[in-house]
Amino acid sequence: MSLARIFQENPERRYIMFGGKGGLGKTTFSAATGYWLAQQGYKVLVFSVDPQASLSDIFQQDIFGKGPVEIMPNLFAQEVDADRRIREYQEEIRQKILDMYGLEKVPDEIEDYIQAAAAEPAMEESAIFDQVVDIVLSGEYDYYIYDLVPLGHALYYLSMASVYDQWIEKITKLREEMQEYAQVAALLQREDELEEDKILAELQDIRYRISTSSSILTDREKTAFFFVLVPEEMVLVDTLKAAELFAKYQVPISGYIVNRVLPPELEEQDIPEYLRHRIEMQKKYLAEIDRLFGDQVLARIPEFERDVTGLDMIRRMAEAMFGGAA
Amino acid sequence: MAERASKGKLRSLLDSVKSVLYGMAGHDMARFALKTRGSMEHLFILITMGDLLGIPILPPYYSLRLLPYVVPQISTWKRRMLRERDLTDALA
Numbered sequence: 001m002s003l004a005r006i007f008q009e010n011p012e013r014r015y016i017m018f019g020g021k022g023g024l025g026k027t028t029f030s031a032a033t034g035y036w037l038a039q040q041g042y043k044v045l046v047f048s049v050d051p052q053a054s055l056s057d058i059f060q061q062d063i064f065g066k067g068p069v070e071i072m073p074n075l076f077a078q079e080v081d082a083d084r085r086i087r088e089y090q091e092e093i094r095q096k097i098l099d100m101y102g103l104e105k106v107p108d109e110i111e112d113y114i115q116a117a118a119a120e121p122a123m124e125e126s127a128i129f130d131q132v133v134d135i136v137l138s139g140e141y142d143y144y145i146y147d148l149v150p151l152g153h154a155l156y157y158l159s160m161a162s163v164y165d166q167w168i169e170k171i172t173k174l175r176e177e178m179q180e181y182a183q184v185a186a187l188l189q190r191e192d193e194l195e196e197d198k199i200l201a202e203l204q205d206i207r208y209r210i211s212t213s214s215s216i217l218t219d220r221e222k223t224a225f226f227f228v229l230v231p232e233e234m235v236l237v238d239t240l241k242a243a244e245l246f247a248k249y250q251v252p253i254s255g256y257i258v259n260r261v262l263p264p265e266l267e268e269q270d271i272p273e274y275l276r277h278r279i280e281m282q283k284k285y286l287a288e289i290d291r292l293f294g295d296q297v298l299a300r301i302p303e304f305e306r307d308v309t310g311l312d313m314i315r316r317m318a319e320a321m322f323g324g325a326a
Numbered sequence: 327m328a329e330r331a332s333k334g335k336l337r338s339l340l341d342s343v344k345s346v347l348y349g350m351a352g353h354d355m356a357r358f359a360l361k362t363r364g365s366m367e368h369l370f371i372l373i374t375m376g377d378l379l380g381i382p383i384l385p386p387y388y389s390l391r392l393l394p395y396v397v398p399q400i401s402t403w404k405r406r407m408l409r410e411r412d413l414t415d416a417l418a
Contacts, residue, residue: 089390096394110397113378117386120377126387164385174370181363188348188356199370199395206388 003298004322006224006254007037013224013254015136015216017146019246020228021238025259025301027054028308029228030147031077032317038075039318042142047078047135049128055079055147060310072311078135085127086118122160129160133213159249161214168210172203217251224254226298231258231285240292255298257321258289263302371396371403379407 007013016033018026027048034046045068048055055077056063063069065081093114094106106114117123136144179197216222225246229239243253262279289297301320308317374392376383378400383389396403 089387093390093393097397100394101397107397109378109400110393113375113393114390117377117390120386123386126385130387160385164388167385168388171370171373174366174373178363178366178370181359181366185356185359185363188352188359190344190348199392202391202395206391 002323003255003257006298007322010224012221014142015144015146015219015223017148017217017223017225018228018257019148019225019242021235024228024230024235025308026228027058027147028314028317029226029257029259029321030145031055031058031314032308032321034075034077034143034145035072035311035314036318036322037143037145038072041074043074043076043140044143044145045076045078045135045141046145046147047080047132048147049080049132050147058309058314076141080128080131082124082127082131085131086123089127089130090114090118125160129164129213130209133209136213136216137209161210161217162249164210165207165214168203168207172200172207175200175203218249220252223252225251226254227256228259229256229289230260231282231289233285236285236288236292253296255296256289256293257298258286258300260303261286261300367399368403368406371399372407375400379404 016030018029018033020026030046030048034044037044046055047068056079059071059077061069061071061077063077064079065084066079068076068078071077094111097103097106097110132146175197179200182197227239227243229235239256246253262275262282264279264283266275267279286300299321301317304313304316306313308314372379372381374383374389375396377386377389
């Protein structure tokens with residue numbers, strides 16, 4: 001099974017994710033996949049949820065916090081600036097308080113809380129999460145490519161969705177119960193119209209956002225998740241562990257891509273012992289990878305002679321991943 | 327004319343009867359419902375804005391979205407949460 005066929009046979013899989021340990025080439029693959037799809041006329045957004053995002057580096061353009069930036073026709077890239085998002089969000093909240101109550105200034109106590117909340121450890125991740133929900137719900141693109149954070153964070157991100165969902169569900173229930181009591185009182189006092197509970201409406205909206213976003217992540221029909229690995233023992237062990245965990249969160253794994261494979265034809269040339277050993281070592285783990293994942297291994301990407309940055313190199317990478325016909 | 331006046335009288339009489347009945351039976355129930363709702367409101371603020379009292383709350387990001395709606399209740403809520411309690415509370 002080739003990588004290109006996965007895309008051709010499953011045109012409804014519009015959410016593409018590459019996961020794996022740090023530094024294995026997730027960003028490179030995201031960019032190259034975006035390039036390949038854009039070449040075929042699809043409108044593609046590659047976006048990063050990593051606070052130390054590297055899309056700017058690979059596209060050789062500063063896109064951090066600038067919203068979707070057009071890299072070439074049909075290909076857009078976006079890096080979420082969590083800090084800025086938090087600041088804007090705080091400002092929105094302040095403005096809402098001022099507007100709602102016609103105040104000149106946010107009360108000190110409330111202001112303290114707004115500032116303290118922004119310093120909470122989960123705030124940054126939550127802000128990114130929320131921004132991703134915005135991006136995904138907008139539905140402007142044919143393909144969304146998530147340049148995921150390294151494994152541990154990706155799992156945290158996924159579990160966050162389920163924790164949020166439970167929290168929101170509990171307090172929504174409480175809120176609904178409160179509304180029932182208010183209704184009883186209104187009925188007894190013969191008030192015709194009960195004021196709509198705005199908090200309940202907000203909660204329902206938050207819930208909708210979270211569940212839509214997490215259902216996309218785990219939707220076998222719409223999502224393709226690819227694991228990136230290199231032929232080395234530690235990476236292999238970690239990938240196996242992660243694959244197990246991801247399966248627990250029902251993330252649909254579409255296949256594995258092996259990166260940084262030293263070209264085997266090098267062996268026939270006069271090469272130093274050092275390189276020969278590396279090739280031998282890779283051979284051993286490549287066999288192991290084939291044994292473990294079988295036909296789920298979709299591509300073996302060779303180690304390039306230079307790093308992949310800039311559109312020319314991205315094009316070469318796309319050819320290596322999907323074959324020449326773009 | 328006279329008919330309309332008598333209808334008006336009848337209505338006001340009916341309203342009075344309704345009010346008396348409400349006072350006898352409904353008022354206490356309504357008061358109880360509102361009081362329960364009030365308690366729940368404070369519980370709700372506690373589990374969403376607990377950080378204001380130093381009780382850590384799970385996702386602060388979404389709490390902030392609810393903050394504007396509870397601003398007027400914050401001070402009564404804090405007073406209620408932090409005040410000392412005694413036996414007479416049970417009678418209230």
